[in-house]
């Protein structure tokens with residue numbers, strides 16, 4: 001079911017762009033988007049938060065995850081006011097996808113390897129399975145391809161993806 005993005009919700013979102021620290025650095029930008037999502041969780045609805053996999057990234061500690069250089073994620077803080085807040089999307093879904101993609105872009109680390117299917121960018125994630133087993137995997141940013149660190153195809157089924165930061169990758173012997 002599609003949900004219309006009401007003017008009221010959109011205006012409250014735009015107010016984020018007018019707050020003093022929103023664009024001062026990547027960590028603050030991340031916090032601003034998350035803070036808006038949290039304060040409108042009831043209006044957005046838990047089903048939508050889950051559907052767009054926002055629940056996994058709303059409660060991480062930003063300073064441990066947010067990548068503080070645009071070379072990692074290609075996001076320019078000078079452009080975000082227009083890109084994120086400039087045009088009202090028709091549906092709530094579109095807005096949530098826009099926010100979700102940006103939040104993930106701000107925290108996910110590229111492996112600098114290309115996807116064998118579509119040549120897209122492979123990024124590091126922590127996959128958590130039903131039996132609580134956690135594994136570091138690489139997932140393509142453009143298609144659904146997922147592989148193990150040795151390059152073999154991931155076939156074990158994933159319950160949920162979680163972000164993984166530099167320190168955790170290094171601790172697990174992954175060279176980045």
Ligand SMILES: [Zn+2]
Nearest residue numbers: 115118140143
């Ligand atoms: Zn791909």
